Amino acid sequence: MKEESLKRKQEIQTPKGKLGVLIPGIGGAVSTTLIAGTELVRQGLGEPIGSLTQLGTIRLGKRFEHRSPKIKEFVPLANLEDIVFAGWDLYEANGYEASLYARVLNREHLDPIKGFLSEIKPMKAAFDRKFVRNLDGSYIKEEKSLRQLVEAIKEDMEAFKSQNGIERCVMVWCGSTEIYSEASDIYQSSQTLYEALEHNDPRIPPSMIYALAALESGIPFVNGAPNLTVDVPAMIQLAQEKGVPIAGKDFKTGQTLMKTILAPGLKARALGLEGWFSTNILGNRDGLVLDDKDSFKTKEESKLSVLEYILQPQLYPTLYKNYFHKVTINYYPPRGDNKEGWDCIDIYGWLGYPMQIKVDFLCRDSILAAPLILDLVLFMDLAQRVGMSGIQEWLSFYFKSPMHKEGLYPEHDLFIQSMKLKNTLRYLMGEEQITHFGLDYYLNEKQE
Ligand SMILES: NC(=O)c1ccc[n+]([C@@H]2O[C@H](COP(=O)([O-])OP(=O)(O)OC[C@H]3O[C@@H](n4cnc5c(N)ncnc54)[C@H](O)[C@@H]3O)[C@@H](O)[C@H]2O)c1
Numbered sequence: 217m218k219e220e221s222l223k224r225k226q227e228i229q230t231p232k233g234k235l236g237v238l239i240p241g242i243g244g245a246v247s248t249t250l251i252a253g254t255e256l257v258r259q260g261l262g263e264p265i266g267s268l269t270q271l272g273t274i275r276l277g278k279r280f281e282h283r284s285p286k287i288k289e290f291v292p293l294a295n296l297e298d299i300v301f302a303g304w305d306l307y308e309a310n311g312y313e314a315s316l317y318a319r320v321l322n323r324e325h326l327d328p329i330k331g332f333l334s335e336i337k338p339m340k341a342a343f344d345r346k347f348v349r350n351l352d353g354s355y356i357k358e359e360k361s362l363r364q365l366v367e368a369i370k371e372d373m374e375a376f377k378s379q380n381g382i383e384r385c386v387m388v389w390c391g392s393t394e395i396y397s398e399a400s401d402i403y404q405s406s407q408t409l410y411e412a413l414e415h416n417d418p419r420i421p422p423s424m425i426y427a428l429a430a431l432e433s434g435i436p437f438v439n440g441a442p443n444l445t446v447d448v449p450a451m452i453q454l455a456q457e458k459g460v461p462i463a464g465k466d467f468k469t470g471q472t473l474m475k476t477i478l479a480p481g482l483k484a485r486a487l488g489l490e491g492w493f494s495t496n497i498l499g500n501r502d503g504l505v506l507d508d509k510d511s512f513k514t515k516e517e518s519k520l521s522v523l524e525y526i527l528q529p530q531l532y533p534t535l536y537k538n539y540f541h542k543v544t545i546n547y548y549p550p551r552g553d554n555k556e557g558w559d560c561i562d563i564y565g566w567l568g569y570p571m572q573i574k575v576d577f578l579c580r581d582s583i584l585a586a587p588l589i590l591d592l593v594l595f596m597d598l599a600q601r602v603g604m605s606g607i608q609e610w611l612s613f614y615f616k617s618p619m620h621k622e623g624l625y626p627e628h629d630l631f632i633q634s635m636k637l638k639n640t641l642r643y644l645m646g647e648e649q650i651t652h653f654g655l656d657y658y659l660n661e662k663q664e
Contacts, residue, residue, distance in 0.1 A: 224644055228292050228602055233383030235294045237593050238373060238435070240426045241391030242303025242338050243314035245500050245553050246440070246467075249582040250390075250589045251301050251336060252315055255329045258296050262325065266587030269293055269594045274638050276647050279657070291641050292601075293594045294384075302376045303390075304341045304369075304426075306353030311336030318500065320553045320582045339372045347394040347421045349508050351501075362413050362420055369429035386596045387430040387437050388589055389464075392502065394421045394443040395510035396517070403448035406457065427451060431458050436596040439464030440589065442514045447619050456606040461599040463592065463608040466616035469584035471496060471543075471557035472519055473630070474577055479526040480629040482563060483535075490562040490570065491540035492523060497548040498555035498581065507547040519543045519616060525628045555581050588614045602644055610640035 239247050256262035257270070264270035269288055276283040276290075287293075309317060311333035315326050326333065340357045342365045359365045376382065400419050402412035412420060413428070423445040430437040431446075431454050439445045439462075446455065446462045455462040468476065471494055482489060506512045520543055529536035559575040592614055599608055612618030613633035618626045627633055639649045 224602075224646055226602075228598075228644065230292045231294045231298070231384070231597065231601060234298050234300050234381060235593070235597055236373075236376060236380065236382040236385035237299055237301050237303075238376070238385055238387040238430070239301065239303030239390050240341070240387070240423070241305060241389065242301070242311075242336065243305035243307050243309050243317075244390055244392070245318035245320050245502065245582040246585045246589065247303065247390040248311060248315040248318050248333075249320045250586040251311055252321055252326060252329060252333060253586050254296055254299060254301075254590060255332050256325060259329065261328060264587060264590065266584065267590050268587075268637075269591045270296075270587075274641060275650060276642065287641065291598060291645060294597055296590075299593070300380050300382060301336060302372075302380075303338060304372070305338035306341040306343045306351065306355050308338065308355040310334050310338075318553060318582065320580065341391075342369060342422045342425045344422055346418070347423075348392045348505055348511065349395070350505050350511070351392060362416050362425060365422075365425045366413070366429045366432070369426055370433055373429065373433055373435070384597055384600065385433075385435045386593045386600075387426065387435050388593060389423055389426065389437070389439045389441055389443075389445060390589070391423060391426075391441065392505045393441045393511045393514050394423055395508070396513035397421065397444060399444070399448060403444070403450045406450050406454040409448075409450035409454075421445075424451070427462075428454075431455055431460050431462075434458055434460055436461045436463075436600050438462075438589075438592050438596055440467045440585070442466040442517065442617060447617075449622075452606060452619075459603070459605045461596055461604050461608050462606065462619070463596060463611045464615060464617070464619050466515075467585045467588050468614055468616045468630075469581055469588070470555055470577060470579040471559065472522055472616045473584070474557070474559065474575055475522055476526065476628050476630040476633075478561070478573070478575075479523055480631060483527055483532070486532075486535060488535040488564040488568070489523075489527065489539040490564060491560075492542075492562075493540075493560040494519070494543045494557065496545045496555055496557045497551050498545065498553070499547065499549040499551040500553040500581070502581070503545065503547040503549075503555075506545050512545060515545065516543060517617075521617060521626075522628050525625055553580060553582050555579055598644075610636050613637045 257264045272287045273284045343356045359368050427446050527536040557577045561573040564570050607619045620626045
């Protein structure tokens with residue numbers, strides 16, 4: 217393909233009007249941290265640390281041109297001032313109460329925006345305890361059939377849009393991790409999924425109900441949890457048919473973020489791996505849900521696959537053929553949202569001599585997740601406005617289990633993911649892709 221064809225010339229219009237952010241799981245730790253944080257930034261009471269759209273820059277052209285605008289000045293993204301939040305939860309607590317419960321942000325941050333947060337009132341959830349066994353909330357929709365539930369969610373969204381004068385929306389699943397489900401035949405095409413929906417098939421989880429409501433309403437959908445939701449052929453097909461972008465799954469925060477930073481480095485230097493033992497203690501509601509072995513299985517699948525794809529043992533048998541990889545999560549209430557993740561990494565070097573790396577990441581899950589969601593919302597809105605639909609693989613940067621086209625393997629290396637994202641932005645804005653080739657500077661010199 218000619219380089220020229222990798223540039224997009226079309227003008228992208230500046231976004232106008234309000235952008236609705238619709239969140240299933242709006243009362244959770246991640247959601248409340250996102251919402252409070254966005255308002256604090258809007259009021260000049262905090263900095264959007266961790267957000268590429270707000271703080272990141274992008275290099276354009278050759279290195280001697282010194283062109284590195286901020287991403288938000290380079291691509292036409294919605295302004296934070298135009299964002300309006302709404303969502304669903306099975307607990308009725310308003311945004312302020314839910315933030316206090318989450319114990320992520322302290323009162324120094326919450327009290328100045330108490331009025332704003334108290335106005336965030338969840339809508340009743342589409343919920344089925346079969347899929348999240350450790351929760352007992354009762355603020356739940358009463359519709360009996362699955363189709364009625366989809367319609368009820370759509371009505372909620374319509375009411376929100378008209379009451380708040382919303383132009384465009386993005387939906388982000390920040391609900392609890394649902395129990396593990398195998399890729400079933402009902403997920404094979406939009407037709408089989410719709411047939412299953414009409415028959416109230418018990419294999420359709422609530423996250424799919426929200427996703428269907430979003431896709432049918434032309435609203436981009438992001439999946440922040442490891443449950444399949446839109447990562448099945450039926451939903452991918454539907455997203456394409458409806459011309460809607462989808463992205464997922466499972467926000468890449470704490471331990472997996474570290475893994476996808478370290479593992480590419482080991483591989484780049486051809487260092488071998490004998491074993492990688494990862495364990496976590498966390499005490500928030502997410503930890504409680506993941507204490508159920510079937511919910512944990514969903515998470516485990518998501519966390520385990522990362523190394524396999526980065527290290528490619530089939531290409532590097534001497535280095536990675538038999539490494540042992542184990543991930544555990546332990547629910548430990550005293551730690552709250554401030555997770556501790558340990559990694560014990562056994563590597564080997566020249567002639568097979570062993571070495572060890574220990575990582576003890578005292579991280580804050582929701583503090584790491586909130587900026588990712590803000591970026592995803594703004595980039596998905598951009599994708600929708602430029603007419604991109606289906607899987608948005610260029611947003612792999614944000615996920616533990618990036619969705620990808622059938623026949624491709626997922627890209628987990630954080631640095632490749634970052635290049636992929638920035639090159640997509642360059643492409644959208646009609647700028648040259650940057651390959652970091654570099655020899656061209658020296659070759660041109662010789663010719664001169
Ligand atoms: N915090 C992170 O770093 C991180 C990273 C990756 C993925 N995630 C995922 O993001 C999700 C949210 O994490 P969290 O820490 O905020 O968890 P949380 O338990 O604090 O919040 C989840 C919320 O979802 C609600 N909920 C569950 N099912 C629902 C439904 N059907 N409809 C509406 N609401 C529903 C729960 O009541 C709860 O308030 C989880 O699935 C988690 O695994 C979090």
